[in-house]
Amino acid sequence: MTTFKLPDLGEGLAEAELVAWHVAVGDVVGVDQPMVSVETAKAVVDLPVPFSGVVERLHAGPGDVVPTGAPLIDVTPTVVASPVASPATSPAAGPGAPAGAGRNSVVGKVPSSDEELIETVTYSRPPAAAATRGRAVPVARALAKRLGVDLGAVAGSGPGGLITLDDVLARAQVGATPPAIAKMAAQAQIAPTPLRGPRRAMAQTMTLARDQIALSTVCDDADIEAWGKDGGRAGGYTLRLMRALARACAVEPALNAWYDANENSRLLLAHVDLGVAVDTPGGLIVPVLRNIQAKSSDELRAALVAQKEAAHQRVLTGEDLRDFTLMLSNFGTLAGRYGIPQVVPPAVAILGAGKVRRDAVVVADRVEAHLRMPLSLSFDHRCVTGGEACRFLAAVIADLELAI
Amino acid sequence: MVEAIAMAHAWEMQADPRVVVIGQDVGANGGVFRATAGLQQRFGETRVQDTPLAEAMIAGMSVGMAAQGLKPVAEIQFMGFIYPALDQIINHMSRMRHRTRGRLSCPVVIRTPHGGGIHAPEHHSESTESLLCHIPGIRVVIPSSPARAYGLLLAAIRDPDPVVFLEPARLYRAVRQEVADDGRALPLDVCFTLREGSDVTIVTWGAMTAEVLRAVAELDEDGVSAEVLDLATLSPIDSATILASVAKTGRLVIVHEAARNVGVGAEIAALVAEHGLYDLQAPILRVAGYDTIMPLFRLEQDYIPSVRRIVDAVQATLAA
Numbered sequence: 001m002t003t004f005k006l007p008d009l010g011e012g013l014a015e016a017e018l019v020a021w022h023v024a025v026g027d028v029v030g031v032d033q034p035m036v037s038v039e040t041a042k043a044v045v046d047l048p049v050p051f052s053g054v055v056e057r058l059h060a061g062p063g064d065v066v067p068t069g070a071p072l073i074d075v076t077p078t079v080v081a082s083p084v085a086s087p088a089t090s091p092a093a094g095p096g097a098p099a100g101a102g103r104n105s106v107v108g109k110v111p112s113s114d115e116e117l118i119e120t121v122t123y124s125r126p127p128a129a130a131a132t133r134g135r136a137v138p139v140a141r142a143l144a145k146r147l148g149v150d151l152g153a154v155a156g157s158g159p160g161g162l163i164t165l166d167d168v169l170a171r172a173q174v175g176a177t178p179p180a181i182a183k184m185a186a187q188a189q190i191a192p193t194p195l196r197g198p199r200r201a202m203a204q205t206m207t208l209a210r211d212q213i214a215l216s217t218v219c220d221d222a223d224i225e226a227w228g229k230d231g232g233r234a235g236g237y238t239l240r241l242m243r244a245l246a247r248a249c250a251v252e253p254a255l256n257a258w259y260d261a262n263e264n265s266r267l268l269l270a271h272v273d274l275g276v277a278v279d280t281p282g283g284l285i286v287p288v289l290r291n292i293q294a295k296s297s298d299e300l301r302a303a304l305v306a307q308k309e310a311a312h313q314r315v316l317t318g319e320d321l322r323d324f325t326l327m328l329s330n331f332g333t334l335a336g337r338y339g340i341p342q343v344v345p346p347a348v349a350i351l352g353a354g355k356v357r358r359d360a361v362v363v364a365d366r367v368e369a370h371l372r373m374p375l376s377l378s379f380d381h382r383c384v385t386g387g388e389a390c391r392f393l394a395a396v397i398a399d400l401e402l403a404i
Numbered sequence: 405m406v407e408a409i410a411m412a413h414a415w416e417m418q419a420d421p422r423v424v425v426i427g428q429d430v431g432a433n434g435g436v437f438r439a440t441a442g443l444q445q446r447f448g449e450t451r452v453q454d455t456p457l458a459e460a461m462i463a464g465m466s467v468g469m470a471a472q473g474l475k476p477v478a479e480i481q482f483m484g485f486i487y488p489a490l491d492q493i494i495n496h497m498s499r500m501r502h503r504t505r506g507r508l509s510c511p512v513v514i515r516t517p518h519g520g521g522i523h524a525p526e527h528h529s530e531s532t533e534s535l536l537c538h539i540p541g542i543r544v545v546i547p548s549s550p551a552r553a554y555g556l557l558l559a560a561i562r563d564p565d566p567v568v569f570l571e572p573a574r575l576y577r578a579v580r581q582e583v584a585d586d587g588r589a590l591p592l593d594v595c596f597t598l599r600e601g602s603d604v605t606i607v608t609w610g611a612m613t614a615e616v617l618r619a620v621a622e623l624d625e626d627g628v629s630a631e632v633l634d635l636a637t638l639s640p641i642d643s644a645t646i647l648a649s650v651a652k653t654g655r656l657v658i659v660h661e662a663a664r665n666v667g668v669g670a671e672i673a674a675l676v677a678e679h680g681l682y683d684l685q686a687p688i689l690r691v692a693g694y695d696t697i698m699p700l701f702r703l704e705q706d707y708i709p710s711v712r713r714i715v716d717a718v719q720a721t722l723a724a
Binding site: 008031032051107108109110111112113114115116117118119121122123135136137138141162 | 432433434436437438441482521522523524525528549550551552573574576577578579580581590591594595596597598600634681682683684685701
């Protein structure tokens with residue numbers, strides 16, 4: 001005989017009130033058959049028969065309050081056929097799962113239902129499927145969203161057709177609304193002129209320069225009164241500026257350099273290859289005078305005249321225009337006092353010389369009229385400090401102010 | 405599902421005399437949830453043995469039996485009671501093959517109910533699968549339907565290496581399904597695609613498949629086509645199926661009942677970040693239990709990820 005005691009009904013309650021028995025003394029009972037209803041503080045709970053056998057004794061009657069752990073029923077186990085379906089029969093027919101019984105565990109309440117599960121399940125490993133959408137690096141995807149670019153229309157240039165940031169940017173520019181100028185040209189029935197040659201090169205170079213350079217400009221004047229009357233003859237200003245730049249490079253080498261933004265490194269250069277801006281009807285051309293620090297005044301003059309002529313004749317080769325280490329724009333021969341010259345990478349500095357004029361200057365507390373050259377030095381502040389730039393400019397001025 | 409589990413036991417005990425069943429109350433009582441009901445009557449007390457309430461002993465006995473040529477299937481009554489057995493599982497079971505350089509394997513199945521939703525007291529509603537998934541040499545399997553319970557348990561028993569077989573307790577009697585008792589195992593280490601879709605991939609396992617499928621039905625009404633993968637084998641993960649699905653849908657939501665922190669969902673998210681990042685159109689989202697102790701039954705439905713939370717997560721990935 002086995003005594004079954006009132007279990008903890010999983011709610012931490014100390015007792016339960018017996019509501020009704022569903023079995024009687026002498027009954028042959030099977031596992032999970034409804035046995036007794038008890039009421040806890042919260043609900044009426046049905047307890048199933050815990051083991052098969054014959055009921056010998058009921059320890060309490062309806063209305064009795066039974067403490068948890070007190071004897072409830074005595075059953076003498078009998079050898080009965082397994083109440084569980086043998087594996088040969090349908091499991092759903094097993095008596096282990098009375099429909100809606102809801103209490104098939106010693107602990108807790110296992111939800112149960114008669115709902116039929118119908119599922120179509122596959123488990124074969126799929127072959128590596130080709131992506132049906134554009135594969136994109138996440139930052140490109142984010143940018144595309146911001147710019148309103150449809151990734152489906154973007155051809156990826158990365159490995160395996162991966163869409164990169166550049167691909168999205170290129171697509172965004174292609175897809176941009178045509179500027180109003182095209183519409184206006186169409187209305188005026190005039191064809192826009194495509195930029196070619198030096199103008200086209202300038203557009204590209206300056207776009208690059210604008211996007212990359214942290215431009216900073218410092219301005220001052222050189223008092224060139226000491227030059228006397230010969231100072232202003234043809235080529236004279238430019239020659240003096242070239243010499244002043246070469247000497248300033250010796251004083252402050254940081255401005256005669258190439259800066260590699262990708263590697264974040266700079267290359268201080270011993271030679272000075274000066275790009276000199278030349279204004280031509282075809283556009284801005286910048287021939288390069290090599291090793292100006294090692295050339296005599298006559299050699300420089302000859303080289304300058306030859307390169308300017310070649311620029312106007314459009315006979316300069318790529319070699320003549322490449323790899324300047326510093327740049328000079330003598331714009332003052334036309335007009336203009338100060339300017340903000342644009343540094344062209346990988347060089348880090350450019351000197352602009354404005355129109356020479358007679359200024360009222362204070363000399364020994366008296367006002368005198370002196371010839372002065374306005375100077376504008378632009379530098380790439382990523383690579384050049386303000387101190388370096390100002391020391392360089394001071395050295396330029398110091399040399400320019402010499403009589404000869 | 406619980407009958408399918410008993411059925412799989414019986415089939416394999418009939419087919420393979422090395423299979424033995426041990427655990428507290430598995431014999432005369434037929435198991436705390438009746439998952440081993442009838443087995444002792446049919447196969448006798450030698451092959452179906454009741455043990456004391458001593459999980460470390462149950463696991464250790466299994467290791468010894470396996471080393472001597474038996475194939476023990478051991479029941480731990482609730483996942484919250486498995487911790488005393490972890491020493492045997494981690495220090496011996498998982499590494500027997502490694503320790504003996506392949507001379508011995510350890511063909512043990514540890515079965516234990518998993519998860520909440522059954523109004524149980526403390527320690528009876530745990531879903532701490534990630535503890536086990538972290539251990540090399542242990543396979544962790546969890547079915548989500550009677551058919552998969554039958555097929556995967558057979559596969560687990562037949563596997564020459566140790567398997568922890570988690571049984572979602574609230575699915576034990578949740579639905580009925582016709583299961584052919586034909587001894588056919590299902591493959592381990594693969595995901596089961598419960599539903600094909602094109603807009604988002606939802607990876608889940610165990611009892612959460614029920615909430616996920618209800619969420620998917622709701623999403624259907626909004627015109628959202630979700631693909632549902634039942635992970636089934638939690639370790640090792642079938643990354644090929646997941647990655648192929650994400651390549652197709654571009655979005656991934658992972659749903660598990662276990663706490664979020666260092667859950668299996670984190671491993672899946674990392675796998676997809678490593679190998680499928682360029683296919684993703686939105687950040688991966690996880691819907692998980694909270695990083696708290698599993699609450700008692702009055703609050704357990706607030707802990708278990710709801711249909712609402714799953715739908716919201718899917719909508720959030722679609723809006724991203």
